[in-house]
Amino acid sequence: MKAIDAAEVSKRYGSTTALDRVDLAVEEGETFGFLGPNGAGKSTFINILLDFAKPSDGRVGIFGNDCQTEGVAARERIGVLPEGYSTIDRLTGRQHIEYAIRSKNAHDTNPLDVLDRVGIRDAADRKASGYSKGMAQRLVLGMALVGEPDLLLLDEPSTGLDPNGAAEMRKILREENERGATIFFSSHILEQVEAVCDRVGILQNGELVAVDTIEGLRNSMGGGTKLVITLAEIDEDTLPDIRALEGVETVVSQGDSTIEVTCTNDAKMDIIVELHQNGIDVVNFRTEEASLEDMFIEYTGSGGR
Ligand code: ADP
Secondary structure, eight states: OOOHHHEEEEEEEEEEEEEEEEEEEEEETTTEEOOOTTTTEEEEHHHHTTSOOOOSSEEEETEEETTTTTTTHHHHHHEEEEOOOOOOTTTBHHHOOOOHHHHHTTTTTTTHHHHHHTTOOGGSSSSSGGOOOOHHHHHHHHHHHOOOOEEEEEEEETTTOOHHHHHHHHHHHHHHHHHHHHHEESOOOOOHHHHHHHEEEETTTTTTEEEEHHHHHHTTTOEEEEEEEEEOOOOTTHHHHHHHHEEEEEEEEOSEEEEEEOTTTTTTHHHHHHHHHOOOOOEEEEEEOOOHHHHHHHHSSSSOO
8 A cells, every 4th residue: 555646646736737747656754855946836635645636647546545525534533734734823832732633532541741842841831832943843743743644745845944953853753764654745845855755756846757776776877976077266167077078077166266066987087087178176076976966966956955
């Protein structure tokens, strides 16, 4: 049984194609990162899963239930942290969790334990109107966790969290996955995804341009090596020549006499030789494994920020 099974899902808003024939299967128990620059279609896909939007074509199911025609059964198994979530000003944190407990029939859940888990137990009896953005986000995550959902759907879960909060979020996602939950989350923040995901899908302009493990994406980039080269000075005229070399994927100038080149193993020497032949002094160079961010740039041509 697939946790999420999408077949040829398209969504058009007038002349805008938000999703273009997306085929995607997420296995039960996976942590799947849905990546893409802003406007790529991530929220649209999640909205279709939640039946907030209907696909123009294609269909998608959650644990075998069609998200549109069997939406109630599909949603029973989901905990959601939606994009643009909102809290109810006049209710306290505890009352929000109590509401989630009632609506999910999870009566053996202690609201304070949930608030403790998401790090806002001290604010349990304060009204949500006085919560910071990060606290509100933690509260909504707490609501999503109530009832031990089989699938956690999180749209940009770390927006609004400080680095500490983002690390706590990752810890919770890992714990939930260990309990057996499937995790599906969208993000344009690559470190978040790289740290926790088994597989990632990269969405661009509504099209799923890659779906693989991070390791697999690295391999498909021809070894996925990153060469970090420090030059005596950067000569912008010569950098295009490096870009044209066989096996070179991307060349990014860091502005401080450093360039980062993603390339195949075989291309490394050619790059150094090319620089040398153009009279550019290489002060230092080292190799690193390509990060997800490098791959993201490779696939989408943007840093995703
Ligand atoms: P992401 O979540 O990746 O930032 P979205 O799914 O929000 O991307 O948007 C994908 C595209 O669909 C964008 O071009 C956006 O403007 C368009 N879009 C999304 N929702 C609507 C809507 N309700 N009406 C019209 N266009 C929309």
